[in-house]
Amino acid sequence: MKERVKQIEIDVKKITSLARIKITEEEEKTLKKRIEKFFEYVEKISEIETKNIEPLFNPLSRETLFHSDDVEDSFSASSALKNAPDVLDHFFKTPSIIKGASSGSKKESKPLKKSMEDEE
Amino acid sequence: MNLKTKSFLELKEALDQGEISSESLTLNFLDQIRKWNPKLNAFIHLNEKALEEAQEADRLLKEKGHQDQKPLLGLPLAFKDMFCTKNLKTTAASKMLKEFVPPYSATLVERLLKRGAINIGKTNQDEFAMGSGNQNSYWGECRNPWNLDCISGGSSGGSAVAVAAGMVPLSFGTDTGGSVRLPASFCGVVGVKPTYGRISRYGMIAYASSLDQAGVFTRRVKDAAFVLEFVCGEDGKDSTCSPKKVPKWTECLDRSLQGLRLGKPKECFEKELDVEIREALEESFQMAKEAGAEVIDVSLPYLDLAIATYYLIATSEASSNLARYDGVRYGYRAPVNELEDLMDFFSCNRGEGFGLEVKQRILIGTYVLSTGYYDQYYKKACQIRRLLYEGYLEVFKKCDVLLTPVTSQAAPSIHISKPHSLSTYLKDYFTLPINLVGLPAMSLPLKLNSKTLPLGVQIIAPHFEEQKMFNVAQALEDRLLFKEFPHVFH
Numbered sequence: 327m328k329e330r331v332k333q334i335e336i337d338v339k340k341i342t343s344l345a346r347i348k349i350t351e352e353e354e355k356t357l358k359k360r361i362e363k364f365f366e367y368v369e370k371i372s373e374i375e376t377k378n379i380e381p382l383f384n385p386l387s388r389e390t391l392f393h394s395d396d397v398e399d400s401f402s403a404s405s406a407l408k409n410a411p412d413v414l415d416h417f418f419k420t421p422s423i424i425k426g427a428s429s430g431s432k433k434e435s436k437p438l439k440k441s442m443e444d445e446e
Numbered sequence: 447m448n449l450k451t452k453s454f455l456e457l458k459e460a461l462d463q464g465e466i467s468s469e470s471l472t473l474n475f476l477d478q479i480r481k482w483n484p485k486l487n488a489f490i491h492l493n494e495k496a497l498e499e500a501q502e503a504d505r506l507l508k509e510k511g512h513q514d515q516k517p518l519l520g521l522p523l524a525f526k527d528m529f530c531t532k533n534l535k536t537t538a539a540s541k542m543l544k545e546f547v548p549p550y551s552a553t554l555v556e557r558l559l560k561r562g563a564i565n566i567g568k569t570n571q572d573e574f575a576m577g578s579g580n581q582n583s584y585w586g587e588c589r590n591p592w593n594l595d596c597i598s599g600g601s602s603g604g605s606a607v608a609v610a611a612g613m614v615p616l617s618f619g620t621d622t623g624g625s626v627r628l629p630a631s632f633c634g635v636v637g638v639k640p641t642y643g644r645i646s647r648y649g650m651i652a653y654a655s656s657l658d659q660a661g662v663f664t665r666r667v668k669d670a671a672f673v674l675e676f677v678c679g680e681d682g683k684d685s686t687c688s689p690k691k692v693p694k695w696t697e698c699l700d701r702s703l704q705g706l707r708l709g710k711p712k713e714c715f716e717k718e719l720d721v722e723i724r725e726a727l728e729e730s731f732q733m734a735k736e737a738g739a740e741v742i743d744v745s746l747p748y749l750d751l752a753i754a755t756y757y758l759i760a761t762s763e764a765s766s767n768l769a770r771y772d773g774v775r776y777g778y779r780a781p782v783n784e785l786e787d788l789m790d791f792f793s794c795n796r797g798e799g800f801g802l803e804v805k806q807r808i809l810i811g812t813y814v815l816s817t818g819y820y821d822q823y824y825k826k827a828c829q830i831r832r833l834l835y836e837g838y839l840e841v842f843k844k845c846d847v848l849l850t851p852v853t854s855q856a857a858p859s860i861h862i863s864k865p866h867s868l869s870t871y872l873k874d875y876f877t878l879p880i881n882l883v884g885l886p887a888m889s890l891p892l893k894l895n896s897k898t899l900p901l902g903v904q905i906i907a908p909h910f911e912e913q914k915m916f917n918v919a920q921a922l923e924d925r926l927l928f929k930e931f932p933h934v935f936h
Contacts, residue, residue, distance in 0.1 A: 348797030385884025
């Protein structure tokens with residue numbers, strides 16, 4: 327029996343923009359083929375009647391849990407910063423990104439008042 | 447005593463009786479790792495303090511009286527690199543987290559270390575648990591100890607291999623679509639995934655939050671039942687972790703299956719299966735009958751839709767879970783000088799930090815959840831998930847436990863296995879539906895095939911009824927006792 331396969335066209339570039347993932351041209355070619363093949367395969371789900379079927383998002387049904395808002399020990403600022411790619415004092419440092427300008431600009435923003443003490 | 451062949455509980459007894467020390471045990475396993483890891487690539491980071499911790503455990507063992515509070519005192523084990531281990535690198539086998547050192551440990555890790563276990567190190571896996579061959583790792587492929595040209599299976603390949611190759615007597619993995627059960631089957635070890643919600647996912651790097659569950663690899667069924675008693679149970683840090691009481695599974699391991707109804711889902715056995723796997727499965731049904739069970743034919747009518755359903759849901763959840771990796775507070779940051787804007791910054795970090803399979807799944811998930819497609823794909827998949835769920839509940843009215851294959855073939859050669867193709871996705875037919883429905887399931891090694899590759903059987907129980915699954919597994923293990931060891935042991 328010949329399987330009827332719907333031809334699917336996917337705008338991979340648009341999805342990479344939504345997903346915030348840059349891909350190379352070669353990756354785009356490869357991924358477009360694979361992703362389209364995937365969506366051709368999953369098209370079979372459209373044939374199943376699911377009117378009035380309640381979607382299942384999680385197999386364990388629990389009500390939203392609440393807990394009391396108590397102060398507990400947490401990470402120190404320095405341990406929270408340990409994995410940061412770049413640090414300045416108690417701040418996570420990122421490139422200065424201003425649309426149209428190069429990231430080499432030394433525009434310094436006014437430092438915020440320090441609100442956390444280092445516990446170590 | 448050949449320590450590599452001993453089960454976790456046998457080693458525990460030897461330690462408790464003073465027959466061996468934790469230090470000699472740890473040295474033994476570190477030696478095996480040193481010898482074989484270059485070929486197998488099961489471990490990606492070792493705990494440099496393991497020996498020191500073993501020596502401390504020996505001190506406490508000599509003092510006596512600590513075993514009540516620390517029933518795992520001095521016993522070595524390993525963790526898949528999806529589990530945060532405080533001050534020890536945790537990378538999810540991704541360039542994105544290649545330097546990440548967590549400031550905290552996963553609840554599962556804490557519960558084990560608190561009870562005296564020794565963390566030997568972190569094991570290899572598919573990147574962010576996305577894959578079923580352990581071929582998508584930033585740290586390189588993992589190989590099967592039974593045949594170095596074959597894949598270990600994944601995504602928890604390293605953890606399965608670590609136990610199969612006698613590098614540790616027990617290890618932990620994660621299972622989102624079969625990532626514990628499948629490598630367990632390929633590597634000839636026991637692999638258990640309990641009910642979704644049994645084990646806290648706090649500190650376990652998220653792939654797909656409604657599907658992920660931790661699982662354990664062991665040499666014997668009883669080892670798995672024993673250690674899971676300590677890690678399961680409510681955790682305030684994970685609201686999807688069930689408050690249901692954790693039974694003492696090891697105390698109720700019933701060897702007789704008298705009165706047990708064993709379901710045989712016809713859809714599974716209508717699939718194209720390797721001849722030797724089919725034979726092995728039939729033998730296990732026969733053995734279960736000899737132990738007193740009744741075999742009943744059952745049907746799961748929506749099973750053929752499980753793969754499509756799974757991948758639509760898993761990729762959607764992954765696209766959301768992996769959105770946190772932006773190179774701002776931790777993780778990979780691309781060394782780029784010219785950036786257009788903030789989105790460009792994120793896109794470069796993520797584009798360079800993630801491997802191809804991860805990117806593929808995030809893109810699929812993003813599309814599925816996007817405007818105009820959400821109802822057609824995501825909502826539809828969740829509705830079919832409901833149908834599958836109801837289908838299993840219906841079947842469990844007629845039987846107590848299901849027996850199915852784990853895979854349709856034994857571990858394939860690394861040269862023919864195509865990790866990124868649709869055909870690879872289709873191979874997860876038997877394991878995926880379990881995660882959609884949240885059932886407990888395990889893989890039990892049955893025998894070696896004519897190419898000396900292990901074959902396994904999957905045992906599935908209703909939600910929170912792991913006892914039934916363990917009982918069937920124990921009864922089969924008693925009769926089969928898979929006593930084979932790969933050449934790396936000799």
